[in-house]
Amino acid sequence: DARVTQTPRHKVTEMGQEVTMRCQPILGHNTVFWYRQTMMQGLELLAYFRNRAPLDDSGMPKDRFSAEMPDATLATLKIQPSEPRDSAVYFCASGVGDTRYGYTFGSGTRLTVV
Amino acid sequence: SQKIEQNSEALNIQEGKTATLTCNYTNYSPAYLQWYRQDPGRGPVFLLLIRENEKEKRKERLKVTFDTTLKQSLFHITASQPADSATYLCALAHSGGGADGLTFGKGTHLIIQP
Structure with missing residues (x-):
């Protein structure tokens, strides 16, 4: 089965450090999403791309978060500087234009900022 | 506000x-x-999609209904098994093509007792 691959699976970092999370979407999927999940807020949409172009990043704190898709096989989410409130599980998901098939999520990156 | x-x-x-x-x-x-x-x-796994003009959708032991008047969807698992124990999330598309991403509910934790 095709998979969305996220690295790293776990990351513990000190407040103020830069964090980079990576995602390899499924080959042929033209839409990539970044979500954040916490117990309090559930799944929140941070940003998404279609055909590598950013469509919406209104869910992201702009001053510290940035999302890019340098090529069709890699999406990145950076936090600089990181803060304890950024601790969460970050999911990448990919899909095709026909949403009958839903989106395929990666296993997530669990980020802990201390 | 949207909920x-x-x-x-x-x-x-x-x-x-x-x-x-x-x-x-x-x-x-x-x-x-x-x-x-x-x-x-783990990341969420797509199960079923139902469109606004559909009343019901089935897949094996799963059935989903969608009532746009009541603004409600019901998700049924028949002949439930302990392996069905998980958290189930519903998600809404903002627009017709899903191009704007999905907004998720916080989920319901289902426990099937043997």
Whole structure:
């Protein structure tokens, strides 16, 4: 089965450090999403791309978060500087234009900022 | 404001019975609704999609209904099994093509008792 691959699976970092999370979407999927999940807020949409172009990043704190898709096989989410409130599980998901098939999520990156 | 509400309390069902989960929404006019399953430490997995002009959709032991008048979707698992224990999330698309991403409810934790 095709998979969305996220690295790293776990990351513990000190407040103020830069964090980079990576995602390899499924080959042929033209839409990539970044979500954040916490117990309090559930799944929140941070940003998404279609055909590598950013469509919406209104869910992201702009001053510290940035999302890019340098090529069709890699999406990145950076936090600089990181803060304890950024601790969460970050999911990448990919899909095709026909949403009958839903989106395929990666296993997530669990980020802990201390 | 827009809201998606799922029962936050865990739902305990005896094995073999039908489990019914509810998703209510306000201030949305979704083109379609999706249901996902999430297991601990994993990303959500797509189960079913139902469009606004469809009343019911089935897949094996799963059935989803969508009532745009009541602004509600019901998710049924018939002949439930302990392996069905998981958190189930409903998600709404903002627009017809899903190009704007999905907004998720916080999920209902389902426990199937042997």
